Amino acid sequence: MEKELLFITVIGEDRKGIVAKISDLLYRFDVNIEDISQKIMGAYFVMTMLVDMKDSPRPLEELRAGLEKIGTELGMQIQIQHENIFKMMHRI
Amino acid sequence: MSFTVDEVFETAGMILYHNLNIRTTTLGINLKDCVASDFDAFTGNVYHAIRDDAVRLVAEAKKLEVKYGIPIVNKRIAVTPVSLVMETHAAVDRYVALAKVLDRAARDAGVDFIGGFGALVQKGMTRAAEVLIEALPEVFRETERVCGFLNVGTNTAGMNLDAVNLLGPMLKKTAAATRNAVGCAKFVAFVNAPEDNPFMAGAFHGVGEPDRSLNIGISGPGVVRSVVEQNTDCDLTALSEVIKRTVFKITRGGELIGRELAKNLAVPFGIVDISLAPTTAEGDSIADIIEAFGVGPAGTHGTTMAVALLMDAVKKGGAMASGNIGGLSGTFIPISEDRGMIEAVKRGSLSLDKLEALTAVCSVGLDMFAVPGDVPEETINAIIADELAIGVINNKTAAVRIIPVPGKKVGDSVDFGGLLGEAPIMRVNPFPSGAFLKRGGRMPAPITSLRN
Secondary structure, eight states, X not given: OOOXXXXXXXXXXXXXXXXXXXXXXXXXXXXXXXXXXXXXXTTEEEEEEEEXXXXXXXXXXXXXXXXHHHHHHHTOEEEEEETHHHHHHHOO | OOSOHHHHHHHHHHHHHSOOEEEEEEEEEOOGGGOOSSHHHHHHHHHHHHHHHHHHHHHHHHHHHHHHOXXXXXXXXXXXXXXXXXXXXXXXXXXXXXXXXXXXXXXXXXXXXXXXXXXXOSSOOOHHHHHHHHHHHHHHHHXXXXXXXXXXXXXXXEEEHHHHHHHHHXXXXXXXXXXXXXXXXXXXXXXXXXXXXXXXXXXXXXXXXXXEEEEEEEEOHHXXXXXXXXXXXXXXXXXXXXXXXXXXXXXXXXXXXXXXXXXXXXXXXXXXXXOBOOOSSTTOOHXXXXXXXXXXXXXXXTHHHHHHHXXXXXXXXXXXXXXXXXXXXXXXXXXXXXXXXXXXXXXXXXXXXXXXXXXXXXXXXXXXXXXXXXXXXXXXXHHHHHHHHHHHHTTSOEEEEEEEETTOOBTBEEEOOGGGOXXXXXXXXXXXXXTTGGGOSEEOOOGGGOOO
């Protein structure tokens, strides 16, 4: 079965527990983490996770809601987007 | 990882911090196959054609919002210019009845605006078109979501001044019949109207279109302003390049969403409209972009050049990104919907005359501007004719959405609420426009139309 790849972007102030909380949520959704990167960009701490949702029995809508809840708890912005949009915008 | 943190952050940041969104997805629906000699059967056909497809549009658009994390702000419907399907039912009460059906279908499907209540009269008016114009004030009084238009000229037909002369009286009646004259915000007078424009109030499903088509408008004034602000030291050639690159990326995003939405709806994908469309959200303003160029307050000398440079870069970036650029694809300067433009009018840096000048270099037209309610009908006609002449002579779309607000004078303001924003009343040249337009007839097509 083909992978269903999405990027999670976490933006805000670096703090403990970010990866733990998100990883725990992803585990509960049966979503596999393929890669993690992070970087300080100006005033922002930015972490990106490439995840594969192909085995997840639950809809993306619920995962998005779960990530938004974590974002509110940690005071960070969390976005999740299918990788196609990055392919279109950044690759010709 | 196939993408760098910078690339992922750039896309996510455009949406999270700079209001990048799909401004509209507009499903075009052909109503010609709904025609029936029995009026009730006809309106029944129309209701079902619209509601059923509009429900699917809203549902599928929501799925893509979740998938790509990009807001799809408006889901709308454009129909065949209704005068064409009302030829055998051309009476004011039947036009109003049809408008109510369109309104109900849109409301039941959760669509905020439905466009196409108009006619193509560039060369002359059919009886159905004349009755439609007569019916418009009542249509706007009786409905909430219906938008109308009239195409009164093209560069090959010239301009129909007999039709233009009906607009001032029609708009004054509409202003009097609707709260804060808001009905006038739902009517656009065009020349060279595109048949695949996804933006309201002027969207309609052209006669050369298939049964259904999905058009999309993507917009990011906030994104463009942000890159302009990050490049304060480069010269204008370099600045143009920066804008082009940014617009390229935005347009590619729009194309992706448009194609996927059309596929999921099983309808042909039409066009991406790359118009820069402001909103009243902080920073989502064309005036702010112009000021970030270093022009000074929007509307001052230098503004026309800035808009020209901006739109040229937007078009070049967009054209490289998609083979399906269409619709209006210009700069919208709707005064009431652009916080920076509202300020520019209030402080006196932007006049109606300058706004008209901007339309010669790419802006789409005189849009969403309010004038005193006692401006004579002849003056409204003349304002419309002046603007539309720019479109006819320069082989471009031009449009006017003018709102004469009863009881208001220069210095007052009118709040339409929501997307339509707040309009400061603009000063109109107080001298009369005389008998010129009353002579009627047709402004001949320009020599540039003789290309065969």
